[in-house]
Amino acid sequence: MNTDGAASAPGSAPGSAPxxxxxxxxxxxxxxxxxxxxxxxxxxxxxxxxxxFAVFVIxxxxxxxxxxxxxxxxxxxxxxxxxxxxxxxALTGAALIVLSVLGELWWWVTVAIxxxxxxxxxxxxxxxxxxxxxxxxxxKLKTVLQVVAISVYLFPLPEPLTIIAxxxxxxxxxxxxxxxxxxxxxxxxxxGGRSTPGAAT
Numbered sequence: 001m002n003t004d005g006a007a008s009a010p011g012s013a014p015g016s017a018p019x020x021x022x023x024x025x026x027x028x029x030x031x032x033x034x035x036x037x038x039x040x041x042x043x044x045x046x047x048x049x050x051x052x053f054a055v056f057v058i059x060x061x062x063x064x065x066x067x068x069x070x071x072x073x074x075x076x077x078x079x080x081x082x083x084x085x086x087x088x089x090a091l092t093g094a095a096l097i098v099l100s101v102l103g104e105l106w107w108w109v110t111v112a113i114x115x116x117x118x119x120x121x122x123x124x125x126x127x128x129x130x131x132x133x134x135x136x137x138x139x140k141l142k143t144v145l146q147v148v149a150i151s152v153y154l155f156p157l158p159e160p161l162t163i164i165a166x167x168x169x170x171x172x173x174x175x176x177x178x179x180x181x182x183x184x185x186x187x188x189x190x191x192g193g194r195s196t197p198g199a200a201t
Contacts, residue, residue: 023073024080026066030087033059034094041098046156053154059091060147088143089117095150104153109173113146116180127187138179145172 033055040052066084070076093114099105149168157165 019077019079021070021073021077023066023070024077024083026062026069027080027083027087030059030062030066030091031083034087034090037091038094038098041102049154049156053151056091056095056154057151060151063088063091085121089121092146092150093117095154099150099153105169109169112173113176116176120180120183123184123187127191138175138182142172142175142179145175148172 037052037055037059040048040055063084066080070080096105096110096113100107100110145168149165149172152165152168
């Protein structure tokens with residue numbers, strides 16, 4: 001499920017769907033995949049690296065599928081609205097931290113992305129009483145670029161091709177910071193009582 005502002009299906013009411021529906025089961029499975037992914041990343045044989053890559057990609061796919069199912073079949077629940085962003089941030093956050101621990105990704109990139117994500121989450125709670133800022137294409141693009149960039153880093157490329165990973169992460173970082181700044185602007189407008197047609201969350 002897209003965690004940057006997934007909306008309920010028309011006419012749906014969170015809590016009206018059964019708790020253990022297929023969308024929530026996929027979300028819960030993604031939470032389980034996070035420690036499994038981390039374990040595979042620290043196992044030495046190169047085959048485990050491919051396993052970690054596969055787990056990450058599968059988890060990223062479930063992030064897309066559970067949201068589509070929830071909206072299409074009216075399966076939006078309070079649990080899903082809380083667990084989905086936690087699972088999403090846990091997956092990408094764990095991947096970034098592990099890559100930095102292994103010396104494959106600069107720590108300042110990981111810190112910049114994690115600070116942005118945590119900061120926007122806290123900001124969302126701070127302005128929630130004033131209204132909800134809907135997600136825009138920028139937020140969705142940010143999510144896609146982060147997943148693609150991390151996936152490229154996880155896949156064991158030959159040394160000359162690592163520039164591809166760096167370029168992908170550079171694009172992801174740029175859009176992540178841009179959408180974060182845009183969200184701050186929209187939040188300030190919302191708090192001030194001005195209209196917010198959309199935000200790149």
